Amino acid sequence: MTLSHLNPDLPIGVFDSGIGGLTVVKEIKRLLPNEGIVYFGDTGRVPYGNKSKSTIIDYSLQITKFLESQGVKLIVIACNTATAHALDAVKKATHLPVIGVVDPGAKAAVHYTKSKRIGVIGTVGTVNSKAYEKAIHKLNSDMLVFSQAAPLFVPLVEEGWFTHPATSLIIREYLKPLENERIDTLVLGCTHYPLLKSAIDREVFSSITLVDSGEEVAKDVKSVLEKHKLLRVSKRTEPFQYFVSDLNFRFKELGKMFMDEPFDKVTLVEWQ
Amino acid sequence: MTLSHLNPDLPIGVFDSGIGGLTVVKEIKRLLPNEGIVYFGDTGRVPYGNKSKSTIIDYSLQITKFLESQGVKLIVIACNTATAHALDAVKKATHLPVIGVVDPGAKAAVHYTKSKRIGVIGTVGTVNSKAYEKAIHKLNSDMLVFSQAAPLFVPLVEEGWFTHPATSLIIREYLKPLENERIDTLVLGCTHYPLLKSAIDREVFSSITLVDSGEEVAKDVKSVLEKHKLLRVSKRTEPFQYFVSDLNFRFKELGKMFMDEPFDKVTLVEWQ
Structure with a gap:
């Protein structure tokens, strides 16, 4: 072409x-x-x-x-x-x-992870599509991918509640199961989520690398x-x-x- | 007809x-x-x-x-x-x-209020339309109506987080300004909200009557x-x-x- x-x-x-x-x-x-x-x-x-x-x-x-x-x-x-x-x-x-937006994020996650345990957060639609799982496994079938839908993040962003106590509680609720799976890399699988990056960074283990698909x-x-x-x-x-x-x-x-x-x-x- | x-x-x-x-x-x-x-x-x-x-x-x-x-x-x-x-x-x-759904809720609010100070919560669209304000004032122009958009309530309901601590914080955040206006009646101006009725009831002053448009x-x-x-x-x-x-x-x-x-x-x- x-x-x-x-x-x-x-x-x-x-x-x-x-x-x-x-x-x-x-x-x-x-x-x-x-x-x-x-x-x-x-x-x-x-x-x-x-x-x-x-x-x-x-x-x-x-x-x-x-x-x-x-x-x-x-x-x-x-x-x-x-x-x-x-x-x-x-x-x-x-x-x-x-x-x-999926392939670049998947590539970065595979690049950053050391434990080969990658978390993905996104809308219900994105999580159900298993798009990140497929893209990551295409690059490296050894990777373990743990996904979590986070439907409240988009309205939280649109409300601008980046430092609200409720935002911290909601982030912890959604991300606790992924931490329990001992992920070391987390893909922000929705283009709204980079606005919550600092808030998520504050709440999750500091050992977890956040992947911003936009970058x-x-x-x-x-x-x-x-x-x-x-x-x-x-x-x-x-x-x-x-x-x-x-x-x-x-x-x-x-x-x-x-x-x-x-x-x-x-x-x-x-x-x- | x-x-x-x-x-x-x-x-x-x-x-x-x-x-x-x-x-x-x-x-x-x-x-x-x-x-x-x-x-x-x-x-x-x-x-x-x-x-x-x-x-x-x-x-x-x-x-x-x-x-x-x-x-x-x-x-x-x-x-x-x-x-x-x-x-x-x-x-x-x-x-x-x-x-x-607007007129029946407005009618009930006008019926229940004693202080003539009515609160309305709804989506951004409903609040911006001023539909409840207009319907209430058509019934009684003496009423004071205080409106508050609550965009996080619909996703909270769809997540089923009726008793989550984050839900309490979010309810308090949205309803505090209405309590400060000393409303005695609150119209649940979105058909999702009746599922949060108990949670809202727990958080707001017991003197406030909730109006469920569905009823x-x-x-x-x-x-x-x-x-x-x-x-x-x-x-x-x-x-x-x-x-x-x-x-x-x-x-x-x-x-x-x-x-x-x-x-x-x-x-x-x-x-x-």
Whole structure:
């Protein structure tokens, strides 16, 4: 596959079911400050976590088409559930390079673990999909993977309760079973969770390494762009572009919590 | 309007964005054990709380048509957000009687309060809609209404953490501002919240009366059916019918928590 017709100045397309993917955008911005971003948050249909595979594939293909129409050079699926269910379908549907959030996180976990006992936390959808387990075992079948759904973490993040006593209790409740399994590495398998990283760090054994998928995705984006000679060298001057499928969601308000790029332009996309 | 062509043996149609409306079904069943129920849970598009008014009207009209096609005699909108945004539109779109969850709760609150200081808790969508404030002020403009969004309550209920220490802390966090306003009546303005009724009762001042909209809706259903001579006298033999828009949602599992009617039949409705 050759992507030589693409202009390196084109932006990167990033999508998520809502706002969580902004933690990935933040890491891409930190590592690759020249790159432009077109972000799509499916705020009208959030959350994906409790929807079926076929529904999530439909949504992901629709968003992929939209990002292609915006002239992006690479697509990042910055949503664990969409990656788990729709990565293969999106790869088939586009000629652009596609990066999901699961493989980079799995690779980092396999790299960091010494005990070969890895914990994964995520939404019910991500945990039930066993996406991390499969990705980790593909890299090394000796690894033991212990998963835990943590449905309260997303609303806690969206409430901004990063230091609330209830947050500590909830973190302990979800992570105690994983500590009991003597994990030494914990994958934050949901793009909202990096905002709870400090809180989780305070509550779990200090011997446990936290893997933030956003950081790992940014490294993958860099290497894929390098490989295809698509890294942007010119300095970015245009703002990031944000699209959502419902304006009612507190995207701007929450967005400030997720990253520091100004939210001048949030545009509604109407599907019908 | 005459409804004399309708058979009193027809079931009642109830809809919600997901599973919460089952607390209303439970109260209808308790008060009117003869009545059949056709329930629609929009599990493929849950939650409604962060969606815009026009989106919620579209969804509600689509579900109303579906319930009409199932031959129901009355429609209950067992979702506070859908009631807040779409009650008028649904009433216009159907010749059947329609009951929402807001007015019965507002009426009960006005009836119970002595201090004329009423608290309302609900989702962000319900609180922002000011539906309870408007409904209460329509009944009595002297009332002072204090509202508080409680986004963590729905996931706490769906986790089944009714007696968890974190639940107590979260309840106190949300309700302290309302206690400080010296409310004597608190409307549980979300159909999930009746499952937290005991927990809330333990945490708030004993002088505060809790209003469970489900109970109040059931009373309204009874009086509307009586008025139209549509109360069923024959004993119900058929099971309740449950329809959902996505099967992946833990409807059966959560449903057990919400009520005791067996969940033999949960059917997927595919819109397209």
